[in-house]
Each structure stands twice: as C-alpha cells, then as structure tokens.
Amino acid sequence: MSKSSSPYVRRLLWIVACFVGGFALLCVSGWALVVNGSTQDSAMVTVLRWLPVATGAITVAAGFFLLSLPVPEDPEDLEGSKNP
Numbered sequence: 230m231s232k233s234s235s236p237y238v239r240r241l242l243w244i245v246a247c248f249v250g251g252f253a254l255l256c257v258s259g260w261a262l263v264v265n266g267s268t269q270d271s272a273m274v275t276v277l278r279w280l281p282v283a284t285g286a287i288t289v290a291a292g293f294f295l296l297s298l299p300v301p302e303d304p305e306d307l308e309g310s311k312n313p
Contacts, residue, residue, distance in 0.1 A: 237300055240300050244296055247291050247292030248289060248292045250288055251288030251289035251292060252285070254281050254282070254284055254288060255285035258285060259285075262279075262282070
C-alpha cells in the first residue's frame with residue numbers, strides 16, 4: 230500500500246482484513262477444533278483448541294473497533310486547501 234493512498238482506503242482495507250480473517254478463524258477453528266474435541270483432552274489441549282476461536286473473536290472485535298473510529302481528514306483532500 231503506497232503512502233499516496235487515502236486514509237479511508239487504508240482503514241477500509243484493515244476493516245475488511247479483520248472481518249474476513251476473524252470470521253474465517255471463527256468458522257474454521259470453531260468447527261474443526263472445538264466441535265470435534267474430545268472429553269478426554271487435557272486442559273492444555275483444550276486451551277490450544279480454543280486459542281484460534283478467541284483470536285478470531287478478538288480480530289472481529291478489532292474490525293468493529295476500527296469501524297467506529299473516525300478517519301482523520303487529509304488536508305490535501307479539502308477543497309479550500311487546493312491552490313488554483
């Protein structure tokens with residue numbers, strides 16, 4: 230991503246990455262690891278099974294947090310600051 234890209238585009242890419250990555254972690258790890266777990270697993274194995282699920286949830290939460298933050302205005306984008 231170049232420095233010339235808009236802060237809106239950069240923020241949007243981060244939000245999309247958080248949502249897609251987080252939901253993918255939740256769906257894949259939730260199904261493959263947690264649902265197919267055994268009652269005979271040790272505590273460490275259970276924690277390791279839940280680690281990707283927790284990471285996915287935190288990633289999705291970070292996406293919502295980024296979605297709620299205001300995007301700083303770039304002075305070059307304002308019409309009043311353009312020189313004729």
